[in-house]
Amino acid sequence: MFEAALALQALINGASVALVYILVALGLTLIFSIMGIINFAHGEFYMLGGFSAYYLAQVAGLNYVTMLAATLLAVCAFGFCLERLLFEPLRAQPLSGFIASLGLLLVLQAGASILFGVTDKRVNSPFPGVLHGYGLVISRERLFVMIASAVLIGLLYSFLRWSKQGLALRAAAQESEAAALLGINVSRVSGLAFGMGCALAAAAGALLAPVFYVTPTMGGQPLVKAFIIVIIGGMGSLPGAVAGGALLGLLESIGPMFFSAATVDFLGFGAIVVLLLVRPTGLVKS
Amino acid sequence: MHVLMLTAALLCATTWPAAAANETLKIGVIGPMSGPAAQWGVEIARGAEMRAEEINAAGGLKIGNTTYDLRVIPYDHKANAAEATTVVNRLVFQDRASYIVGNSIGATTTAAQTITEPNKVVFLFVSWGKQSLGPQYPYSFRETFSDVEVVEPFYRWLKEQKKINTVALLDVNDQSGRTTGASMVEAAKALELKILADEYFDRALTDFYPLLNRVLAMKPDYIDLGSVPPGTAGLLLKQLHEMGYRGTKGWVSGAILEGAIKIAGPEASDGLLAPWSANLEGKNTPPAVKQIVSKYQKTYGEPAGNYVVDNYVALDIVTQAMKAAGTTDTQKVVGQMAGKKFDSAWGPIVVGGKGTYGVDHQFLRPITITQYKDGQMVDVGSAIPRDLMGK
Amino acid sequence: MTWAGQVRSITGFLLLASGASLIPVVTDDFYKIDVATTILQDLILAMSLRVVMNLGLLNLAHVSLMGIGAYVSAALAMRLGLSFWLTLPIAAGTAAFMALALGMLTLRLHGPYFFLLTFAVMSMVQLFFHSYLEDIFGGATGLIGVPRPNPIGFGGFTLPLVSKVSLYYLILVFWILAAAVLIRLEYSRLGLQCAAIKQSEAVARAVGIHTIRCKLLVLTLSGFLAGIAGVFFAHSRGVINSSDFGIDPMLKLLVYVVVGGVSNIWGPVVGTIGFSIASEFLRSFHFLETLLYGAVLIAVMRLFPEGIAGALQRIFATARPSPVPSHAAAGT
DSSP, rough: OOHHHHHHHHHHHHHHHHHHHHHHHHHHHHHHHHHHHOOTTTHHHHHHHHHHHIIIIIOOOOOOHHHHHHHHHHHHHHHHHHHIIIIIGGGTOHHHHHHHHHHHHHHHHHHHHHHOOOSSOOOOOOEEEEOEEEEEEEHHHHHHHHHHHHHHHHHHHHHHHSSSHHHHHHHHHHHHHHHHHHTOOOHHHHHHHHHHHHHHHHHHHHHTTSSSSEEEEEEOOOHHHHHHHHHHHOOOOOHHHHHHHHHHHHHHHHHHSOOOOOHHHHHHHHHHHHHHHHHTTOSSSO | OOHHHHHHHHHHHSOOSSOOOOOOEEEEEEESSSSTTTTHHHHHHHHHHHHHHHHHHOOOETTEEEEEEEEEEEEEEEHHHHHHHHHHHHHISSSSSSSSOOOOOOOHHHHHHHHHHHTTTTEEEEEOOOGOOOOTOEEEESOOOHHHHHHHHHHHHHHHHOOOOOEEEEEESSSHHHHHHHHHHHHHHHTEEEEEEEEOOOTTTOOOHHHHHHHHHTOEEEOOTTOOOEEEEEEEHHHHHHHTTTTTEEOOOOOOHHHHHHOOOOHHHEEEEEESSOSSSTTTTHHHHHHHHHHHHHHSOOOOOOHHHHHHHHHHHHHHHHHTTTTTHHHHHHHHTTEEEEEEEEEEEEEOOHHHHSSSEEOOEEEEEEEEEEEEEEEEEOOOOOOGGTT | OOOOHHHHHHHHHHHHHHHHHHHHHHHOOOHHHHHHHHHHHHHHHHHHHHHHHTTOOOOOHHHHHHHHHHHHHHHHHHHHOOOOOHHHHHHHHHHHHHHHHHHHHHHOOOOHHHHHHHHHHHHHHHHHHHOOOOOHOGGOOOOOOOOEEEEEEEEEEEOOOOOOHHHHHHHHHHHHHHHHHHHHTTTSHHHHHHHHHHOOOHHHHTOOOOOHHHHHHHHHHHHHHHHHHHHHHHHHHHOOOOGGGGGHHHHHHHHHHHHOOSSSTHHHHHHHHHHHHHHHGGGGGHHHHHHHHHHHHHHHHHHTTTTTHHHHHHHHHHOOOSSSSHHHHHOO
């Protein structure tokens, strides 16, 4: 069943969700590049973003963009504190840091289940309705999500490229000792990096909340996808995350046209295994 | 003098026969109370608790010469078969419960039965699958419709009333989904409906665009959401609507319709047919059911789904059978359940199903087909399960 | 790594084994026996995971090795009617072989890449048993009705293995054998080589230790033991499903080992028994149990990353009077 229109629709479908997963992956890889830690709790910040959207936008009626900004700031601060208290002391032993992030995952997920309840919650989209054109269809909320994600990615890029803090971050990522010698407060930079990484995941969650629904276990899938993207693109590589996300989005939309869902997943993991064996640094040269 | 009075008072207090304390009858409940299907488990547990509280408030359950206070013990098996064996072990051997009223998710029912049957524990569940009932499971009962009772009459109704010729069947790739899918396929084939798609997907999937893209290209007359949980159903409805599907859609096992409708929104849910789920607030709804629903809303602050009523009724029927048997001995109680007719909040219920399962352990009553139309649930038809015809 | 250490280990092990063998004598509460059975089974898994993690290998596919043991044995018993005593070595051997294959493919990878790869492998194995070869492995439904182990018979005397108590003693025997092997390993030449690798892989290699081969051997052994645990799991429960071998049980094992302590052979014992018992008390509290697990993980990592057993070892080591003048011992 391969027609051009079908394929094009598939691509549009893929793009809308892929961009959000890129946001999550960027957060994950940013954290890894600065701190060398794999944050297993990353998906839970996505979930927190979703609940933030629910409580601030749906329940309290806050304007959607205001809610996004508030979420970014709040989660960034939260992540900063977590890094200072929990991860910074464990820098020397990455395995311990990883396990601590596992503990954080359990605490956040269980905490959310207790505080917010397990019932799936709906968040109204600020942009309801569907757009049609050339036999293709896209919901306005997905279009908004695409645009907002692209904007956030652009903001991240400009921050890293041109701002003073961004430069400090990049220096610390490349060579933390040298950076420290140059007077960069490496520990504060780490906190900022972690905070930003978590904030990106939370933004993704807040953006996708109206598209799907909000529930304490919603962080599991995005985490796996983020890992896959980061492995494809290369751990610590930001352009790699973008490329990896695009590739994953493509495969996920085209794949089901030919294979059953189980086979798509199976091949996906198989590709990861092959990639890790052959080129662990990822497909994108950094 | 005061000392004497005090001592006398104390003596009286300790030797005076305490208000006759009722014995405790433990009723276990298991289900998925966390994760994607959590709503099912939570509703099942609450349904039993509501009925138990009512009985206790009225003085307890009088069976023969003993009066019992019912104590409901719920455990979360997290939709996991191994966890299910653990919690059932706990219920049977530590809590010493002889009755388990309520479970959902087929794989966990099967796992639980490996313990309940050898230990003669009466086990009622809502999960689907023909393999869960039979002569090899003398203590197991299904308390509500399963695929067998619902799919065939519903599809017959669809073909006649909605003029359906082609169908696309969707479901979750797990035991429940697979058995439901098999029933849907069987019923469709028997009615000579053309099956354009028969798709299974991972329980955790949320983005159905790729899948639906392929399914919609085949232009089916009817799409069935099978036995997916409410959140998933909501997403499917929403995404179907976004992709432009305006054809007939049904959700054979639709158990918590409000949950799905809330996620999908009223526009996307409009037209949804639900043969399994009875309308809990319609003009044909029995008053007893309406009472249960409003009490649930008051107590828990959420709208009740069918599972609440189903498990409430299940516990009610079990206690009726205990009274008829004059004992809580499970073997005798089972004898007072199989093949018998009961009055319940739903109306008359027959425990039958011998034609399909070889034993009369399936709760049967007429099916009402409801449809979500213009923001409301309306009754649009009814059907009789095969095993109930002529009873 | 001293004689004293070995004697202590063996003594502790003998004490534990004798205590465990008395449990069905002391109680006839079937539920408690059930919990004890699960603990012993988890001990085999946790202790075999520990030796691998002690070498710096975070093998998230450990639970898949258990699953392979379970599925292979169950399928052979149900589809071909083979006896448990035949399917046990075949299935455990398959798991060991898979572990070896995994090791040979991946041991060139370092740090995060190894664990990511084992995560992908675990997902693939789970997907495989869930969706493919349904006629053999049961697909989404899994396998129902896995037979109990065949009775042991010798010289006209047969011992059936159906009751809870008999199954308890079976897993106890398995655990005793597994623990004996692991203790022996700890103090053997291979064990010493592993300790050297743990201290510094570069130095170990320089001294002539074949690091890859050590890791492969340990990984294969851990696979064999995990396979045995899996076989017991399948035949004692009678029902297996691909969801029994996914990320949730794997994380549970990880918590047991890490909190108990990776460097100490008794670490996983402390972790498994501690958490299993705590879990029984917390069972009615659903999410509070998970919350506690997470909080304990964080606390342990922050306060004593070497785990409870490791911390205890450290405390007792500093408390004991040292034969060497204190300023020299302070350096360790």
